[in-house]
Amino acid sequence: MTETNADANPLMTDRSEEFFPQACTIVIFGGAGDLSKRKLIPALYNLALDGLLPTQFAVIGFAIDAMSDEAFREFARDGIERFSRRQLDEEEWREFSEHLFYRQGDFGDAAAYAALKARAEEIEPHFGIGGSRIFYLAIPPSFIETCVFGLREAGLVAPADQDLPFTRLIVEKPIGRDLESARGVNRALQACFAEHQLYRIDHYLGKETVQNILAMRFGNAIFEPLWNSKHIDHVQITVAEAEGVGTRAGYFETAGALRDMVQNHILQLLSLVAMEPPWSMRADVIRDRRLDLLQCLRPMRRHEVDQHVVRAQYASGFFLGKNAPGYRREEGVASDSTTETFVALRLFIDNWRWAGVPIYIRTGKAMPKRVSEVAVQFKAVPHMLFNTDTDHPLEPNVLALRIQPDEGLALRIGTKLPGPKVKIYPVKMDFRYGSTFGDQSPEAYERLLLDVMAGDATLFMRDDAVEASWQWIQPILDAWASSGERWLPEYPAGSWGPIEADRLIHADGYDWRRL
Secondary structure: OOOOOOOOOHHHOOOOHHHOOOOEEEEEEOOOOHHHHHHHHHHHHHHHHOOOOOOOEEEEEEEOOOOOHHHHHHHHHHHHHHHOOOOOOHHHHHHHHOOEEEEEOOOOOHHHHHHHHHHHHHHHHHHOOOOOEEEEEOOOHHHHHHHHHHHHHOOOOOOOOOOOOOEEEEEEOOOOOOHHHHHHHHHHHHHHOOHHHEEEEOHHHHOHHHHHHHHHHHOOOOOHHHOOOOOEEEEEEEEEOOOOOHHHHHHHHHHHHHHHHHHHHHHHHHHHHHOOOOOOOOHHHHHHHHHHHHHOEOOOOHHHHHHHEEEEEEEOEEEOOEEEOOHHHOOOOOOOOOOOOEEEEEEOEOOOOOOOOOEEEEEEOOOOOOEEEEEEEEOOOOOOOOOOOOOOOOOOOEEEEEEEOOOEEEEEEEEEOOOOOOOEEEEEEEEEHHHHHOOOOOOHHHHHHHHHHHOOOOOOEOHHHHHHHHHHHHHHHHHHHHHOOOOOOEEEOOOOOOHHHHHHHHOOOOOOOOO
């Protein structure tokens, strides 16, 4: 395996020495599952190809499925061939695969944890690993408490005040399904781990454009002086998915778009877009500023929910070249389900920077295309000189941050059309990562796994931020639970959402952006 080289890959740029990935064993709970196959193992393989993994590492898949080491390696190879951003290289694969192992076990069986510990202790000396371990819980939320107590009782959790060997725990969202259950999950985690050992992962924060928000805001003198209510008219955040619920009906029926997307991904994204300048790039300083922003979200009282929030379900439609069923007709969905597949919100941030600036959020399934964008619209120029025609005003300046699929940013400005008449025409200054830097951007899980190995928690959620986001969401959930609604507004599969969402933004004189 290639040695790490800080100059060889942008993921390692500007990291201090203490943030280099450290030798460790990565244990994937749910190692035979979909997340492991599609994301985690391909991410580790790509890090190995890029020379970013330490030579002293091992991966142990841990799940209830019966599987040998060789079968697990074939499982991993299939995942890399199908889902990796980089093609499988036979020589690199041979070396990488030697670090892959598997242990069968039931998450509720104390003996399975003892056997896992014995297996890790057997493997680690062969790779010069001194007992440092990362446990990745790629499992349903209902197993989190069982697993963390199982790890503790088996002696698999190193003391919190011990630098080496270390123990770190990665927890996938969702952290709870409401404020009370989120607090319960956090109590269970904190009973077994110190906060600095916990990495609550949100893969959206690992995306290149999301990380670039801080660089764009605080690394350029032209943006931050304008990043306030004096110059910004409103902000729109769109996270659209082209697919319907698909095979995730069992999970989605208990979650819905508000829990699945807004509570974690979108609110964390908003916190980066709108937070105050940090005085340092240290993890807790960044996380403090994100928490401050979440705590400044204007509370939404129950009787205000209908004014500020729209929920809906996709109905049948002709989509992606075929007839698509409505949500209630999807396999695994109750015929009388009131789970929302679309949600639109209007919210406000009550602080000096953002006072009075509306933030509009929409997210949904079965929409025309897969796209995620943050659009910051600046205030219009005065009605003089080039903007005197009030019936045909100039188009405003907009800074659009594209998170997926074409990562980059675009700035719309007005310029004069060629010719003798003075006429302003909107043009777009466009930056795309792929065309500028050539190579495809690293996947989010690559960056996040590397950060855990390095002990850098900047892009992970802290317990107080998780609870702050649930606290803001909770009144919406309570209002919906008490509404007694049996039918939600619908939108045809392949459309941009219900008419009610258009009315929400039209009431303030705006339109949703065309994407």
